[in-house]
Amino acid sequence: MRDVAIVGVGLSRWGEVWDASLRTLWTEAALAALDDAGLDRVDSITVGSMTPGLFVGQEHLGALLADELGMAGVPATRVESACASGGVALKVGFAEVAAGLADIVLVTGVEKMTDVSGDECTAALAAAADAELEVFYGATFPGLYAMMARAHMARWGTTREQLAMVAVKNHRHGALNPHAQYRQEITVKDVIEAAKVAEPLTILDCSPITDGAAALVLAEIGVARKLAKGRPIVRVAGVGQATDRIALQSRADLTTLPATTLAAQRAFKMADKGPADVHLAEVHDCFTIAEIVVVEALGLCKPGEGGCQASSGRTALGGELPVNPSGGLKSKGHPVGATGVAQAVEITTQLRGAAGKRQVKGARVGLTQNMGGTGASTVVHILEVAS
Amino acid sequence: MSTLNPARVAREFPSRYRLEAARCDACGAVSFPPRLVCPSCRGRKFKVVPLQPEGKVLTWTVIHVGPSSHKHEVPYALAVVELADGVRITCQIADVDPAQVAAGMPVRLEFRRIQEDGEAGVIAYGHKAVPA
Numbered sequence: 001m002r003d004v005a006i007v008g009v010g011l012s013r014w015g016e017v018w019d020a021s022l023r024t025l026w027t028e029a030a031l032a033a034l035d036d037a038g039l040d041r042v043d044s045i046t047v048g049s050m051t052p053g054l055f056v057g058q059e060h061l062g063a064l065l066a067d068e069l070g071m072a073g074v075p076a077t078r079v080e081s082a083c084a085s086g087g088v089a090l091k092v093g094f095a096e097v098a099a100g101l102a103d104i105v106l107v108t109g110v111e112k113m114t115d116v117s118g119d120e121c122t123a124a125l126a127a128a129a130d131a132e133l134e135v136f137y138g139a140t141f142p143g144l145y146a147m148m149a150r151a152h153m154a155r156w157g158t159t160r161e162q163l164a165m166v167a168v169k170n171h172r173h174g175a176l177n178p179h180a181q182y183r184q185e186i187t188v189k190d191v192i193e194a195a196k197v198a199e200p201l202t203i204l205d206c207s208p209i210t211d212g213a214a215a216l217v218l219a220e221i222g223v224a225r226k227l228a229k230g231r232p233i234v235r236v237a238g239v240g241q242a243t244d245r246i247a248l249q250s251r252a253d254l255t256t257l258p259a260t261t262l263a264a265q266r267a268f269k270m271a272d273k274g275p276a277d278v279h280l281a282e283v284h285d286c287f288t289i290a291e292i293v294v295v296e297a298l299g300l301c302k303p304g305e306g307g308c309q310a311s312s313g314r315t316a317l318g319g320e321l322p323v324n325p326s327g328g329l330k331s332k333g334h335p336v337g338a339t340g341v342a343q344a345v346e347i348t349t350q351l352r353g354a355a356g357k358r359q360v361k362g363a364r365v366g367l368t369q370n371m372g373g374t375g376a377s378t379v380v381h382i383l384e385v386a387s
Numbered sequence: 388m389s390t391l392n393p394a395r396v397a398r399e400f401p402s403r404y405r406l407e408a409a410r411c412d413a414c415g416a417v418s419f420p421p422r423l424v425c426p427s428c429r430g431r432k433f434k435v436v437p438l439q440p441e442g443k444v445l446t447w448t449v450i451h452v453g454p455s456s457h458k459h460e461v462p463y464a465l466a467v468v469e470l471a472d473g474v475r476i477t478c479q480i481a482d483v484d485p486a487q488v489a490a491g492m493p494v495r496l497e498f499r500r501i502q503e504d505g506e507a508g509v510i511a512y513g514h515k516a517v518p519a
Contacts, residue, residue: 119455126454131390132399132420137478137501137513138450138457143465146448154446154490196462199449245426249467249475254446 005224008037008217022112033215043102045076048089048109049337054124082128082372087340087379109341110213146198149289158307164191166288174327181333210333214342238271238382260297275299282343340370409433442470
C-alpha cells in the first residue's frame with residue numbers, strides 16, 4: 001500500500017447561503033482545495049453527500065460536479081453513508097491513491113440543506129434512521145440521541161450541565177473560527193433554558209442546519225513532497241470504518257458506540273498509534289451527548305468519564321486534549337455530507353500550524369471521527385505530520 | 388413525502404397487527420419483526436412466535452419538535468421498551484402524562500393508530516405502550 005498525503009484543503013461559504021446552489025458551494029470548495037495544492041488536474045473525484053435527492057432533487061452528483069469543474073472525463077463517484085458520507089468519501093479517495101488507481105484524488109463533501117422547509121429537512125435527515133422501526137413511530141434524531149443521553153445519565157451520573165458544557169465549549173472554539181456558522185459564545189443557562197426539542201435536549205444541544213461544502217486534495221506521498229512548498233506534509237496514517245445495528249433499540253448497551261470503538265481500533269492499529277498519541281480531535285458532536293459518548297468510545301477518556309471532559313476543561317483549547325477546536329458541528333455547522341471532509345480540513349490546517357487564534361500548539365497527530373445515524377456508521381482517520 | 392404506500396403498510400400487518408415475531412431455530416433469539424437472517428447467529432430458519440406484549444421502559448424522551456407525521460401529538464413520550472422475551476421496540480408511551488414516564492416503568496403494548504395520510508389516505512396502525 002502506498003503512503004497518502006493531504007496536499008490541499010478548501011471550504012465553501014458555510015451557513016444559510018441563500019444565494020448559492022449545491023453545485024456552486026461544491027465548486028467553491030473544490031477550487032479552494034485545488035488552488036491550495038497548486039494543481040489544476042486530478043485523476044479521480046469522490047463526493048460525499050447524504051441525500052441530495054431529498055434536499056434538492058438532484059442525484060448523480062459525481063458526473064454533475066466533475067462537469068461543473070470543467071473536468072468531464074475524470075472518474076467521479078458519490079459516496080453515501082448518512083452523516084458519515086464525507087468521512088467515507090475520504091476513505092474511498094485514500095484507497096484509490098493507496099492502491100495505485102490514482103496519484104491525485106479530489107475528495108469532497110457537500111450538502112445543501114436550506115432549500116427545503118424545516119419539516120422536509122427533518123424528514124430527509126430521519127431517512128438515516130430505521131424507517132419502519134423508529135421513524136414510523138415518531139422518532140426523530142434529537143429524540144434518539146435524547147434517549148442515549150437519558151441512558152448515559154442514568155448509568156454514569158452524567159448531568160444536564162455537563163451536556164450543556166459541550167455546546168458552551170464548542171461555541172467558545174467556534175467564536176475563534178472565521179468559518180463557523182455561529183460565532184457567538186453561549187452559557188450553560190442559555191443551553192438549559194433554550195426551547196425544548198427532545199428532553200433533555202434543547203435547540204442549543206443540537207447542531208444546526210447548514211449549507212456547505214469541503215474539499216481535500218490527496219496525493220501519493222512522493223507527489224506530495226514535490227508539492228509541499230515548504231509546508232509540513234500531512235500524512236493519512238490510519239483509516240478505520242465500522243458499522244453497528246442501525247436501530248438504537250437493537251444495541252445491547254444504549255450508552256456506548258461500538259462502531260466508533262471498532263473504527264478507532266482499526267485506525268490506531270494501521271497508524272501504529274494509540275489514544276495517548278493524539279494531540280487533538282475533531283469528532284461528530286451532532287448533539288452534545290454525542291461528543292460525550294464518542295470521546296469515551298474512541299478511548300480518549302475512560303468509560304463514564306465523557307461527561308466531565310468538557311466541564312473540566314480537558315477538551316477545551318488550552319486543555320490537555322482539545323476536541324473540536326473548529327467549533328465542531330455545533331458551532332461551525334453541519335452540512336451533513338460535507339462534515340467528515342471538513343473535519344480533515346481542520347486537522348490538516350492545525351497540523352500545518354495555520355489555524356490562527358484556535359491553533360493547538362505543537363499539534364503533530366490529529367484524529368477525525370465522523371458518524372451516521374445514531375452511530376451505525378463510523379469512520380475514523382488519523383492524520384500526522386510526516387517526517 | 389408520505390411513506391404510507393398501501394402495499395408498504397400492508398406488508399407490515401403480521402408484525403404490527405398480530406405482534407408476530409420469529410424465534411431462531413439455531414440459537415433461540417427472538418427477532419421482531421421477522422427477518423431472513425438471525426442477527427445473533429446468522430441462522431436462517433425460524434418459527435413464528437407471538438411477541439409478549441408486557442415489558443418496561445429502558446430509556447425515554449419527550450419530543451417537543453415532531454416530524455410532520457406526528458406533529459399534532461406533541462409533546463409525546465417516546466421510549467425504547469424491553470419486552471418480556473428480550474425484544475426491544477421503539478414506540479410512544481400513551482395514556483399517561485409524558486412527565487410521569489420513567490426508566491423501569493412497567494408497560495404493555497396496545498394496538499393503536501400511528502399515522503394517517505391525510506383525510507382520505509391510508510391509516511397505518513401499530514403499537515403504543517401504556518402503563519401496565
